[in-house]
Amino acid sequence: MATEQNPHAILFPYPLQGHVIPAVNLAINLASRGFTITFVNTKSIHHKTTQANNNNNVHAANGEADDIFAAVRGSGLDIRYATVSDGLPVEYDRSLNDEQFTGAMVYVMAAHVEELVAKMVKCSVPPVSCLIVDTFFVWGSAIAKKYGLLCASFWTEPALVYTLYYHMDLLIKNGHFASHDNRKDPIDYIPGVKTIEPKDLMSYLQEDDATTLVHQLIFAAFNDVRGADFVLCNTVHDLEPQVIEALQCYKPFYAIGPILPRGFTNNATVATSLWAESDCTQWLNSKPHGSVLYASFGSYAHITKWALWEIANGLLLSDVSFIWVLRPDVVSSNDLDPLPVGFKEAVRGRGMIIHWCSQQQVLTHPAIGGFLTHCGWNSILESIWCEVPLLCFPLFTDQFTNRKLVVDDWKVGINLSDNQRLVNKEEVLKNVNRFMEENLRNQLKATMGEIKKYLENALGPGGSCDKNMDCFVNNFNAKAKISSAAIN
Structure with a gap:
């Protein structure tokens, strides 16, 4: 008789430290709920991380000898680790060559990812059932669909930013973005968003020229995310309720933040820094x-x-x-x-x-x-x-x-x-x-204490973080069973 196996998700963080850190904490959270996670860094991020942590034990030619999750796995969580090429040499200076880096993200990396996914779909135990992909990747739902997998898009920024990108067509239609003379009057037509000034849009949406490589990436990423089954967002529901509720009209959108290490202590067991840290x-x-x-x-x-x-x-x-x-x-x-x-x-x-x-x-x-x-x-x-x-x-x-x-x-x-x-x-x-100055600082701290309560409530017993994560897991399992039954 067949036994029920853990769901197995391959998690791809975007190769920047600000995206890797919440992805690491998401991996730990999902593994603690019974998922098997294969966490995939780019070879470049892996190389910089191991260098920064003074780890000189990389003997394998492909850079996979060191495993940033080794200590976590020792605590009983099934988090595996792999690396993939982003299409550029490991030592290539991505900071100095941002356009080439963006071009690799748009046009080159997908082939390397697909090769890895195909290999894992063929031989992984438990079998792969899902891709969890940073929203800024342009290939997530397309590759998932090709291999019969569910796709969860992971958004590491506020829901407000997501919905502004998601509704770029409205901004273009109304002349606030990608026109020769972008309108400067307030924007009041984005679902769930109160009036917002053009100066408060993301920098890429304040530009006249929407043909650059980074714009190609954004357009392709938000076209791909429409094919995802779920969106997981590192925000707090009660901080952005109207935006989130409007987004839930399109597909399941879960505010699972704040995705912080519990107790907010430095998680020394998982290396994420790209530079050596000074102790202050x-x-x-x-x-x-x-x-x-x-x-x-x-x-x-x-x-x-x-x-x-x-x-x-x-x-x-x-x-x-x-x-x-x-x-x-x-x-x-x-x-x-x-x-x-x-x-x-x-x-x-x-x-x-x-x-x-x-x-x-x-x-x-x-x-x-x-x-x-x-x-x-x-x-x-x-x-x-x-x-x-x-x-x-x-x-x-x-x-x-x-x-x-x-x-x-x-x-x-x-x-x-x-x-x-x-x-x-x-x-x-x-x-x-x-x-x-003490008076202003105390005033800001008092207001911040009120905002912090939203984070504390989200992370507390029965809070939105656990509730929405549980809802995602339950809906994922239900959808996975339907997909499995259809295949069989």
Whole structure:
């Protein structure tokens, strides 16, 4: 008699650290609910991750000797690990060659993925039943359909951003996007979305030219997602209820966030950092509570050298202590020390400048009083959880829309600059000092405490995170049985 086997999902995170981290936590969550997960990093991400974690045990030519989930599997979860080529050489500088990287995502990677999926469908035990694919991949539902698998699309940003991309046809039809002279009046026709200003759209939807490679990727990805069976979204239902309810009219859309490690402790058992981490604890221990500004522009966004110098000079003029994460390629891989000459010496003692760190470790330290951020979605969720107010300077993509949520809707942060595209040292000085002043910080923290309750309720017993995840698993199992019966 046949025995019922675990559902087996192959999970493909988009090859950027901000997408890999929530995908790792999703893998752990699903495995704890009885799924077998095969987690697939690109060979490039795997290479950078193992390098960053000082792991020199990669002997296999294909780079698969190290397994980032080895310790997790030891705790009883069935999470397997594999790698796949994105179509570019492992050592190729994707940061310096973003257009070539995007081209590989659109036109090359699918063939490598399909080869892996075909092999796993043929011989995996338990048999593969599902692909879980980052929404920004252009091939997820097409490959799933070809091999008779269910497809869950994993969206790592707010539901608001998803629905704006999903309704690009309406933005084009109404002349707010992809026209020679984009309209500047408010947008009030997106289902579930209150009026939104064009300046608060994602950077790619503020552009006149929609023929670039990244636009080709976005159009193809949101065409492919229409064929997915489910969408899993790293947001909190009660933070975006109208948007989510409108999206549920199209297909099952589950708000399963915030996808944070339980207890919000650094999960050292799964390597996700792409750079070696500096430990800031000793330095932070020497600073008064709430006195330090943490600044980071994330793992992929770039900043112009001019803007970086204006921020540096503003920080220099302020009296504020700060930790500033400046990864090696934050301006360009060709400019490894982009700060003004003499800046590091001038701020010695009150400024700590590092390439990378454990953001969770820093945000949870009592010396941290605020976060100068590019408004990446992971950073926003982590800051809310830690009740650290946000000083916002979005750089590209969803960050402009995320800024709107933080500053205008939830009121848990302020802008670094009146003009989100430009900044000068005088504005930096004024807004850093204002932001770190105790009265405003306390006001922002109080508001943030209220927003944090939505996250706590979502993660609590009977909260939307578990409830929606259970609903997804139940609906997945039901649909999988129907698919299996149809095949047999």
